[in-house]
Amino acid sequence: MTENNPVPAGIDPHVPHVPRILDYLLGGTANFEIDRIVAERAFAAWPGEVGGVAGVRVDIHEARDSLRRIVGHLAGECGIRQFLDIASGLPTMNNTHEAARAVAPGCRVVYVDNDPIVVTHAQHLLSSEIDKRTAFVQGDFRDPQDLLRKAAGTLDFTEPVGVILYGMLHFLADSDGPDRLLDELLAAVPTGSYVAVSHFARDDEDTAMNATLHAMDQQMGEAVVRRTRGEVEKFFNGMDIVEPGVVRTNEWRPEAHGPRPLPMWCGVARKR
Numbered sequence: 001m002t003e004n005n006p007v008p009a010g011i012d013p014h015v016p017h018v019p020r021i022l023d024y025l026l027g028g029t030a031n032f033e034i035d036r037i038v039a040e041r042a043f044a045a046w047p048g049e050v051g052g053v054a055g056v057r058v059d060i061h062e063a064r065d066s067l068r069r070i071v072g073h074l075a076g077e078c079g080i081r082q083f084l085d086i087a088s089g090l091p092t093m094n095n096t097h098e099a100a101r102a103v104a105p106g107c108r109v110v111y112v113d114n115d116p117i118v119v120t121h122a123q124h125l126l127s128s129e130i131d132k133r134t135a136f137v138q139g140d141f142r143d144p145q146d147l148l149r150k151a152a153g154t155l156d157f158t159e160p161v162g163v164i165l166y167g168m169l170h171f172l173a174d175s176d177g178p179d180r181l182l183d184e185l186l187a188a189v190p191t192g193s194y195v196a197v198s199h200f201a202r203d204d205e206d207t208a209m210n211a212t213l214h215a216m217d218q219q220m221g222e223a224v225v226r227r228t229r230g231e232v233e234k235f236f237n238g239m240d241i242v243e244p245g246v247v248r249t250n251e252w253r254p255e256a257h258g259p260r261p262l263p264m265w266c267g268v269a270r271k272r
């Protein structure tokens with residue numbers, strides 16, 4: 001989906017769009033020139049040994065790879081066969097259905113995003129994969145009952161579910177009630193279900209990175225709520241946190257020594 005391919009109906013290729021910028025950085029094709037220009041500008045000063053856009057690419061790939069490892073763990077050791085991936089963004093790479101089916105081919109996956117532009121692009125990208133086992137629906141974490149209703153066409157809520165909240169909860173302030181919304185969502189899934197979270201970190205001591213993230217939020221028009229490790233652990237209250245707990249994304253059961261991570265926590269917990 002580049003300028004050389006048909007632009008899906010309802011999409012304006014001249015207005016930059018954050019999930020498409022992420023798609024560009026991850027090496028996808030669902031992005032336009034304006035997204036690439038904004039990405040190059042927003043990340044020009046990204047700090048680190050490999051800095052700038054090349055550096056942010058490495059860091060974002062690293063964060064995304066932790067999702068692949070977590071989903072693989074849930075489909076493998078934990079035996080989870082269905083996933084609800086909320087705030088999935090664009091299915092660029094290391095997607096939940098691919099990571100799960102690499103371990104257990106029959107896994108069912110419902111992707112949910114509240115951005116109609118993401119849903120349009122994603123349905124286009126996944127058109128050959130949308131079937132009885134895979135769906136991409138428009139829904140909002142802030143309306144759990146609506147998204148559960150939509151997911152029920154594909155998922156069986158009497159069986160354990162892997163709920164993926166990667167890069168989601170930092171869009172909610174405490175006053176939005178993220179704990180209450182998570183409780184409401186998890187009330188609909190049985191014991192033995194899991195929830196996986198990634199979340200921008202607040203207690204990062206790398207001030208150069210903090211300054212860059214702040215500038216990035218401003219340039220991309222996106223404000224996120226960064227939380228401490230303890231604050232992210234609280235989302236798992238009443239659940240059993242899977243080892244190694246809430247850690248930087250490159251520390252969650254690494255397969256190799258990863259690069260310096262994004263200032264982002266991730267963790268997984270099991271519903272009792």
Ligand SMILES: C[S@@+](CC[C@H](N)C(=O)[O-])C[C@H]1O[C@@H](n2cnc3c(N)ncnc32)[C@H](O)[C@@H]1O
Binds near residue numbers: 087112166168
């Ligand atoms: C940065 S992307 C995250 C992509 C992917 N989950 C990952 O971690 O690589 C964030 C996505 O969250 C979506 N989003 C933000 N708030 C949401 C909400 N309340 N409900 C559902 N999706 C939401 C945005 O539309 C965007 O596509």
